[in-house]
Amino acid sequence: MGKTLTRMDLCDAVHREVGLSRNESAELVESVLDLVSDSLVAGETVKISSFGTFSVREKAARVGRNPKTGEEVPIHPRRVLSFRPSHLMRDRIAAGNRA
Amino acid sequence: MIRSELIQRISEENPHLTQRDVERIVNTIFEEIIEAMCSGNRVELRGFGAFSVKKRDARIGRNPRTGEAVQVEEKHVPFFKAGKLLRDRLNGG
Numbered sequence: 001m002g003k004t005l006t007r008m009d010l011c012d013a014v015h016r017e018v019g020l021s022r023n024e025s026a027e028l029v030e031s032v033l034d035l036v037s038d039s040l041v042a043g044e045t046v047k048i049s050s051f052g053t054f055s056v057r058e059k060a061a062r063v064g065r066n067p068k069t070g071e072e073v074p075i076h077p078r079r080v081l082s083f084r085p086s087h088l089m090r091d092r093i094a095a096g097n098r099a
Numbered sequence: 100m101i102r103s104e105l106i107q108r109i110s111e112e113n114p115h116l117t118q119r120d121v122e123r124i125v126n127t128i129f130e131e132i133i134e135a136m137c138s139g140n141r142v143e144l145r146g147f148g149a150f151s152v153k154k155r156d157a158r159i160g161r162n163p164r165t166g167e168a169v170q171v172e173e174k175h176v177p178f179f180k181a182g183k184l185l186r187d188r189l190n191g192g
Contacts, residue, residue: 002138002139002140002141002152003140003141004140004141004142004143005131005132005135005140005141005142005143006142006143006144006145007144007145009131009135009142010127010128010131010132010142010144013127013128013130013131014124014127014128017123017127018120018123018124018127020120020124025124028109028113028124029128031109031112031113032105032109032124032125032128033144033146033147035100035105035108035109036100036105036147037147037185037188039100040185040189041185041188041189044100045100046100046101046105047100047101047102048101048102048105048129049101049102050129051102051129051132051133052177052179054179056189078189078190079189079190080181080186080189081148081181081185081186081189083148083178083179083181085176085177085179089133089136089177090176090177092133092137093133093136093137093152093175093176093177094174094175094176095137096136096137096138096139096175097137097139097152097154097174097175098175099173
């Protein structure tokens, strides 16, 4: 199935729907992604209604293992990003991909 | 940050655009991502992350209250994986 959409497709959509130049559309797509990223890096949760919620979770340190060599390696505490899709998104995607 | 705050901040950065235009821009971006996934497509935004659709096989589930077995149909769920740049930035990179 499917193709892969990129920034270019989002820019085209903004250009088409809002009528801004392609250049300006590209800048605005970038601004949106940057603002979401910056918020998350600052430790904020980003909640986009009817889309979903991006949040940052703290992971504790643990001992991992190199699966190839079996060697133990320490995994440092880190922050990971999680995305929880809204119910609306889940429902639409389930419906859209139903066989 | 919520959707309206995102719109507000974009408006502040772009005083030449109306609030209404900014709303349409933000809504178009998120709507386009959902529509792509509705068609089974993937959306790859380098540095930020990728949205994709994962298939969950049909299975026999169980009603946790009654213990009764129920057939759960195959379904597709949205999935997001953060990009390397964003993952690194979250960890001070």
